[in-house]
Amino acid sequence: MKTAGWMVLGWMWAAAALAAPRPAELCGSCHGADGNGASPQFPRLAGQQAVYMEQQLLLFRDGKRDDKAAHRAALAKLDDAGIRSAAAYFAARAPAANAAAGADPKLVAAGAKLFREGNLAVGTPPCFSCHGDRGEGNATAPRLAGQHAAYLQSQLRVFDVSQRPAAAEMQEIVKTMSEDDIKAVLAYLPGM
Ligand code: HEC
Numbered sequence: 001m002k003t004a005g006w007m008v009l010g011w012m013w014a015a016a017a018l019a020a021p022r023p024a025e026l027c028g029s030c031h032g033a034d035g036n037g038a039s040p041q042f043p044r045l046a047g048q049q050a051v052y053m054e055q056q057l058l059l060f061r062d063g064k065r066d067d068k069a070a071h072r073a074a075l076a077k078l079d080d081a082g083i084r085s086a087a088a089y090f091a092a093r094a095p096a097a098n099a100a101a102g103a104d105p106k107l108v109a110a111g112a113k114l115f116r117e118g119n120l121a122v123g124t125p126p127c128f129s130c131h132g133d134r135g136e137g138n139a140t141a142p143r144l145a146g147q148h149a150a151y152l153q154s155q156l157r158v159f160d161v162s163q164r165p166a167a168a169e170m171q172e173i174v175k176t177m178s179e180d181d182i183k184a185v186l187a188y189l190p191g192m
């Protein structure tokens, strides 16, 4: 009897796992099972803000943020609750140090300065004022600390061509930044 009972329970667990595909499997091929993906083309999700991620996933699903259809297959398997729990799963993973941090100490120092102080003379606000003291982000501004430089760079370009309608503030901020400013923050943020 006891054995049969356990078998039924085991079957129920298996069925539940099938009904709700796990984020590590659904998303891990691109982002890494723990959200600390090594490929610089895919953003790291470990420790990223849950509310922010949920919003971005809904924008991808509704075709309002261009992801070149990267999420079409994965999002087809998730309802709203599944999207929320996938975001919660990655938000709860510990961000690992990013080995690809900038190597030039001058650039890293310039990036740190811009992050903390901005460049008020040309209208660049300090990044920390929205993204948090440690670049950890909040419900509206994403975590930047430890993110891959190639991804950050692609997004700083995207703000220019307005593919992220929720990023009105960033579109204005990027216009105030020089090429050197962008190089500096790209050197600083991954190692933050
Ligand atoms: C086929 C590869 C692929 C899969 C699978 C995938 N993603 Fe992504 N994801 C991407 C790419 C590429 C981007 C960057 C899109 C862009 O350029 O704006 C991205 C961006 C994101 C972002 C925005 C990050 C940010 O900092 O703005 C979130 C959140 C995200 N993915 C979550 C997920 C979740 C959760 C899953 C699983 C349900 C998933 N992704 C599955 C490729 C993938």
Ligand code: HEC
Residues within 6 Å of the ligand: 043, 114, 115, 124, 125, 126, 127, 128, 129, 130, 131, 140, 141, 142, 143, 144, 152, 155, 156, 164, 165, 166, 167, 168, 169, 170, 173, 185
């Ligand atoms: C006034 C608030 C504010 C300030 C100041 C600010 N940001 Fe942002 N930033 C945001 C918001 C909000 C988003 C998310 C936009 C969205 O939802 O599409 C964002 C997104 C980003 C992203 C995209 C990250 C991702 O995961 O896709 C990058 C990169 C970024 N900011 C860099 C910076 C840098 C560098 C600075 C300082 C020079 C800065 N930000 C200052 C509000 C701000």
